[in-house]
Amino acid sequence: MRIPVFSFLLPALLLSCVLSAANAAVPCEGGTVFEDRNGNGRRDSGEPGIAGVKVSDGVTLAATDANGAYRLPPVDGRSLFVIKPAGYLSTRRSDGLPDLWANTRTAPGPVLKFGGMPVQPVACRNFALRKAKPSPNRQQRLDVVVFADPQAKSQRDVEYYRRDIVEPLKHDTAIDMGHGFGRFYFDGIAGDMGISLGDITHDDLSLYPALTAATTSLGVPWLHVAGNHDLDFDATRDEDSLLTFRHHFGPDTHAWEEHEATFVLMDDVIHQPGSKPSYIGGLREDQFAFLERYLPTVPRDRLLVLAVHIPFFDAESGRETFRRADRERLFALLQAFPRVLLLSGHSHTQRHVHHGAASGWHGATPLHEYNVGAACGAFWSGVKDADGIPDTTMADGTPNGYARLQVRPGGEYSLSWHPTRLSAGNAANSQAMRLSAPQVLRRGAWPAFAVHANMFMGQDDTRVEYRIDAGAWRPMQRVVAPDPWLVAENTRDDQADALRGYDRAPPAGPSSHLWRGILPTDLVLGEHRVEVRAFDRWQGEQRAVVQYRLEGAAE
The missing domain is CATH 3.60.21.10 (Metallo-dependent phosphatases)
Structure with a gap:
């Protein structure tokens, strides 16, 4: 990855609009995109214009000439912006955002609760770009x-x-x-x-x-x-x-x-x-x-x-x-x-x-x-x-x-x-998936209970498999169903006699990336390890583990 270098200075308006006899601003129809070599946000002597940079108002498209100049007549209510070209970095506005745009507003708009877009006299606007420098952190991506x-x-x-x-x-x-x-x-x-x-x-x-x-x-x-x-x-x-x-x-x-x-x-x-x-x-x-x-x-x-x-x-x-x-x-x-x-x-x-x-x-x-x-x-x-x-x-x-x-x-x-976080109390968590399984089953019970794997980046064709106690890997079945962990959280909210949080968890809805595998009940009494692996299209094999226990029960 490359580490961008920004200018922390407010950009100045570098071209003056021609004034009429009444000293009122005449709308400007262009400006310059230039290479800000010293990073101060304004065009200084020796800083060249950049040719071929695209500038738009969201409808019309213009490009800078050999001197970096563009011509784009302002239209009231539109936003002028530079399409940052590859190989360059933008300077930074006072709020930290890229300084590549300017709104045009010549007359008051509707009165809106949050202020809308204030009147901003149209002025010629130059835009500063800096050449991106090769970085040792850059990993060819x-x-x-x-x-x-x-x-x-x-x-x-x-x-x-x-x-x-x-x-x-x-x-x-x-x-x-x-x-x-x-x-x-x-x-x-x-x-x-x-x-x-x-x-x-x-x-x-x-x-x-x-x-x-x-x-x-x-x-x-x-x-x-x-x-x-x-x-x-x-x-x-x-x-x-x-x-x-x-x-x-x-x-x-x-x-x-x-x-x-x-x-x-x-x-x-x-x-x-x-x-x-x-x-x-x-x-x-x-x-x-x-x-x-x-x-x-x-x-x-x-x-x-x-x-x-x-x-x-x-x-x-x-x-x-x-x-x-x-x-x-x-x-x-x-x-x-x-x-x-x-x-x-x-x-x-x-x-x-x-x-x-x-x-x-x-x-x-x-x-x-x-x-x-x-x-x-x-x-x-x-x-x-x-x-x-x-x-x-x-x-x-x-x-x-x-x-x-x-x-x-x-x-x-x-x-x-x-x-950013997964529930700390669930040992089956991984960054790629969350597993849900019953903690205990009766040995010999009808095998109707399952481990579920919610593979967060799963797709229709994602391969998800599981195995018990380091045995053979078996495919899990993709199902469109609610995540059992969230269903259980909904139940905990329902059963609580006071609010557990400012707002309760959302009702569990069908998940498009959930897989199910039946848990065998004909194994020996005691703990059994369930391991799940999923093959992410981009990140490769991902694994998570959960356990369940088989117990005997008197009739």
């Missing part, structure tokens, strides 16, 4: 940290997010310098970049600065997708529903380029005020206009990643949760790319979907969508641990956490899920 649904409802939840997601990630990636003083975290070593897949908050947009401060403490360039809980719900039309989000995070359609992958991040929440449902998944005409201009410029020798909030698949049988016409139109644009990965959030469960003709994909191979589990898990619910952090296991039995996407040159990629 791009390392991307992926959060879905941090979804803080309150400052208390922001602290859960910081303590449960961000701080452990720092600890896990800290470096032992060998001097005996322990491990140290250095700015930016958690990954090469990060993405949050929407629902940054749970309707309280005033929490954005606190959440951003926690996230950017990782020192990683971080990009944000908008979710349905990031909307200005008092906006009366979809066009105004992300004004506050855009004030804090910039354009709701954005792109970012690396040598190994191209990232396109899009708002796919269509706000429908006054209707039921109040939103649906889909894309706007201006987004298709951008894609139709931008995608032909994207190299085909790398991975193309589309990051959104609402999944492209229909989450409910018989109900359109993503507009089918939009999905088919999008998939047609993607069909020419040999390697495409879709990333989505929203569901607070985890699954892999491989799109085919039934969902409008007609490529040579199925189109992979990874629906990423939530950082907040089940909305920061459940029993708190010794550190005061809720268990917050999701409805499909997946523990909360974050994902990593690693991309190698040529576009080959791997994915992994990183639980």
Whole structure:
């Protein structure tokens, strides 16, 4: 992984707008993208412009000339942004986010509870980039940290997010310098970049600065997708529903380029005020206009990643949760790319979907969508641990956490899920799966009881096997059913005569990554060891162990 170098200075506006006789600002129609060699955020003598950098307002696409200059007339209400080219790093805004965008707002918009987008006079804007330096930590791959649904409802939840997601990630990636003083975290070593897949908050947009401060403490360039809980719900039309989000995070359609992958991040929440449902998944005409201009410029020798909030698949049988016409139109644009990965959030469960003709994909191979589990898990619910952090296991039995996407040159990629905590009292836990089994069975009982393995990154074709007492390996059967561990947690909540946590665990729902193996009861009395192994497509063989006991019983 490479350690990004950022400028910590606020960028200055480097080109002056021509003033009229009345000394009022005349809209500027361009600027420069330049190489910030000394890292101070402003263009100094000898710092050249960078040719061929793409600049957009979410609809129109321009490119810088040989001197790094671009021309893009401002349009009120749009966000101007630079598509960071491969081989360069962005400078950093005062809040720690990449400084690659500027909003245009010449007249007051609707009055919104959380402020919306304030008036910002149009000024010529230069953008600073720094050349990426080779790093000894670089392992010939791009390392991307992926959060879905941090979804803080309150400052208390922001602290859960910081303590449960961000701080452990720092600890896990800290470096032992060998001097005996322990491990140290250095700015930016958690990954090469990060993405949050929407629902940054749970309707309280005033929490954005606190959440951003926690996230950017990782020192990683971080990009944000908008979710349905990031909307200005008092906006009366979809066009105004992300004004506050855009004030804090910039354009709701954005792109970012690396040598190994191209990232396109899009708002796919269509706000429908006054209707039921109040939103649906889909894309706007201006987004298709951008894609139709931008995608032909994207190299085909790398991975193309589309990051959104609402999944492209229909989450409910018989109900359109993503507009089918939009999905088919999008998939047609993607069909020419040999390697495409879709990333989505929203569901607070985890699954892999491989799109085919039934969902409008007609490529040579199925189109992979990874629906990423939530950082907040089940909305920061459940029993708190010794550190005061809720268990917050999701409805499909997946523990909360974050994902990593690693991309190698040529576009080959791997994915992994990183639980932040698993229940300490369950010895069957591993980072890859959770096992559930009865503790004791009667010897000679009808063999109807099973060990269950919830393989968090499991897919339909994942090979999962088990063996008893180091015997022969036998296949486990994939089942679509609730996770027994969460069912038991629901029962404990039901039987408690007082609240066990601020919110109880979610009702267990069908899990798409659960396997079952019958436990034999014709073995000798006593303890028996059950070992499970699963073959993860990217991480290889994963193992976990649990025990059960056979006892004799008098009639």
